Amino acid sequence: MSTQVILPRIMQVGEDAILQIPNILVSLGCNRPLIITDKMMVALGYAGRIQMSLGAQNISAPIFDDTVPEPTVESIQAGVEKAQKGNYDCIIALGGGSPIDSAKAIAILAKHGGVMQDYRFPRMVMEQGLPVIAVPTTAGTGSEVTRFTIITDETTDEKMLCVGIGFMPVAALVDYKLTISLPPRITADTGIDALTHAIEAYVSKKANPYSDSQAIAAMKLIGPNLRKAYHNGEDQRAREAMMLGSTLAGVAFSNASVALVHGMSRPIGAFFHVPHGLSNAMLLPSVTAYSMPAAAERYADCARAMGITTAQDSNEIANQKLLIELRALNDELAVPTPEQFGIKRDEFFDVCQTMAEQALASGSPANNPIEPSISDMVAIYQGLWD
Ligand SMILES: [Fe+2]
Numbered sequence: 259m260s261t262q263v264i265l266p267r268i269m270q271v272g273e274d275a276i277l278q279i280p281n282i283l284v285s286l287g288c289n290r291p292l293i294i295t296d297k298m299m300v301a302l303g304y305a306g307r308i309q310m311s312l313g314a315q316n317i318s319a320p321i322f323d324d325t326v327p328e329p330t331v332e333s334i335q336a337g338v339e340k341a342q343k344g345n346y347d348c349i350i351a352l353g354g355g356s357p358i359d360s361a362k363a364i365a366i367l368a369k370h371g372g373v374m375q376d377y378r379f380p381r382m383v384m385e386q387g388l389p390v391i392a393v394p395t396t397a398g399t400g401s402e403v404t405r406f407t408i409i410t411d412e413t414t415d416e417k418m419l420c421v422g423i424g425f426m427p428v429a430a431l432v433d434y435k436l437t438i439s440l441p442p443r444i445t446a447d448t449g450i451d452a453l454t455h456a457i458e459a460y461v462s463k464k465a466n467p468y469s470d471s472q473a474i475a476a477m478k479l480i481g482p483n484l485r486k487a488y489h490n491g492e493d494q495r496a497r498e499a500m501m502l503g504s505t506l507a508g509v510a511f512s513n514a515s516v517a518l519v520h521g522m523s524r525p526i527g528a529f530f531h532v533p534h535g536l537s538n539a540m541l542l543p544s545v546t547a548y549s550m551p552a553a554a555e556r557y558a559d560c561a562r563a564m565g566i567t568t569a570q571d572s573n574e575i576a577n578q579k580l581l582i583e584l585r586a587l588n589d590e591l592a593v594p595t596p597e598q599f600g601i602k603r604d605e606f607f608d609v610c611q612t613m614a615e616q617a618l619a620s621g622s623p624a625n626n627p628i629e630p631s632i633s634d635m636v637a638i639y640q641g642l643w644d
Pocket residue numbers: 399451455520534538
């Protein structure tokens with residue numbers, strides 16, 4: 259059996275990769291870019307740096323900076339209109355997961371029309387939109403190397419998963435220097451997201467030898483460096499490891515899949531506006547405990563790759579250490595419980611059934627080592643309050 263692996267055509271990885279953006283455009287035959295980002299990236303000067311390096315080559319790059327966290331159908335509309343009106347030949351997507359996901363959706367809608375609901379899973383989006391050059395500024399989502407985007411349908415509060423080669427950026431510039439100024443909270447949330455991608459890709463029913471190699475490499479980088487980057491954002495080596503680990507984890511899950519954590523996490527994000535990485539972190543220990551009996555060896559490999567158990571430890575011991583580590587990580591990185599986040603218990607319990615149904619519909623739980631029933635998922639949601 260073979261596996262299809264889909265990747266960007268160009269990956270520029272390492273310190274000051276962002277400075278190579280004019281060369282990347284030349285390689286792609288593009289010279290009319292639109293920068294899609296958010297106001298924070300403009301304020302930090304990153305968008306200006308890209309404009310300046312392109313300006314030196316006489317390339318002007320207008321900015322659309324109205325993307326929002328956890329993008330919605332409504333929030334990307336102005337970007338679609340701007341992209342359609344400007345005769346652009348590529349999009350530079352700059353920021354965390356939300357600007358990059360917004361840009362991917364805008365790139366398809368600007369060229370092919372329709373509404374985002376038309377492109378949701380299980381449809382496979384094979385159309386090529388405007389080429390996207392992704393420049394991540396967090397070490398987490400992996401969106402720069404995935405064939406996915408997530409856009410919320412605000413009429414139903416549903417995070418729509420959209421899948422296909424059409425959402426794969428044509429180039430990814432992976433420059434850890436852009437993450438140095440990230441505050442600890444975002445470092446933690448995005449870092450746990452990346453760890454979750456690697457673990458879920460590795461235990462997924464769609465795991466394959468290629469995605470395994472990327473997932474294990476990602477866990478080896480993330481395991482020893484997440485705490486370091488959280489406690490000392492200036493630690494260059496830790497930031498570099500987290501950035502590369504996050505991208506490799508993105509490659510892993512884009513070419514395998516995510517599983518139950520992500521399936522259950524998206525509805526929490528949509529209903530209660532919990533940032534993506536944080537809702538993953540809330541779920542990761544309990545979903546891992548639930549899933550472990552069906553994939554003990556795989557989870558033991560994760561513990562070994564993360565460096566929290568020895569090669570001599572049995573699978574059983576490695577599994578126990580993994581659960582201890584995931585809980586300890588949440589404690590040390592100050593991950594709140596749903597209650598501490600400010601969610602009302604009654605409101606959460608009222609929508610557990612709906613959240614479980616939405617999780618199932620996303621397709622991700624079907625990739626889990628144990629395929630959960632709706633009532634299993636409701637029990638896991640409720641268990642977050644014990
Ligand atoms: Fe994620």
